[in-house]
Amino acid sequence: MGDNVIVMNCLWILRKAKGHALGKHLLKDMIDSEGDADGFATITLENHWSPWFVKWQMEKLDFKTIESTKVAHKTKHKEQIFSIYLMWVPITRNAKPPSWNKEKLLEGETFYHVHPLYLSQAREGNVFEPK
Numbered sequence: 621m622g623d624n625v626i627v628m629n630c631l632w633i634l635r636k637a638k639g640h641a642l643g644k645h646l647l648k649d650m651i652d653s654e655g656d657a658d659g660f661a662t663i664t665l666e667n668h669w670s671p672w673f674v675k676w677q678m679e680k681l682d683f684k685t686i687e688s689t690k691v692a693h694k695t696k697h698k699e700q701i702f703s704i705y706l707m708w709v710p711i712t713r714n715a716k717p718p719s720w721n722k723e724k725l726l727e728g729e730t731f732y733h734v735h736p737l738y739l740s741q742a743r744e745g746n747v748f749e750p751k
């Protein structure tokens with residue numbers, strides 16, 4: 621949640637195309653095409669078993685940490701505590717850092733089954749617990 625901050629839902633360069641500055645070009649294209657935005661936010665993960673949303677990769681694209689929280693999945697890899705980071709790229713000098721709803725985050729998401737924070741719709745309640 622934020623004031624004139626846009627959520628970057630996904631940025632993905634296929635493995636065979638990596639290392640050619642395409643990630644940077646895509647990011648620049650997003651920033652240029654949303655010229656009025658004060659910043660862009662996303663989430664990243666550390667110590668999660670998925671190859672997606674890896675924190676250091678987004679840091680390479682200049683995303684900075686605002687806040688983080690440690691959680692574990694309630695059923696999968698239960699012992700593996702991982703961190704979720706709220707990150708952003710501010711664009712304007714007066715940009716205000718966005719925030720997030722940590723309680724809602726614990727519910728997981730239901731729209732994409734390979735998302736690292738996916739919750740099967742068959743399940744009820746939180747899929748993650750705070751650590």
Ligand SMILES: CC(C)(COP(=O)(O)OP(=O)(O)OC[C@H]1O[C@@H](n2cnc3c(N)ncnc32)[C@H](O)[C@@H]1OP(=O)(O)O)[C@@H](O)C(=O)NCCC(=O)NCCS
Nearest residue numbers: 630631632633638639640641642643644672673674677680
């Ligand atoms: C992060 C990602 C977008 C980078 O794309 P890319 O086109 O390979 O990156 P670029 O060539 O633009 O490089 C950007 C910077 O990261 C660095 N970098 C990229 N991959 C790196 C690697 N494996 N090791 C070290 N540095 C790396 C580059 O050196 C560059 O840094 P520099 O500006 O200091 O030179 C790409 O790795 C990716 O798609 N990862 C998966 C993202 C994801 O999880 N998406 C969610 C799924 S929807």
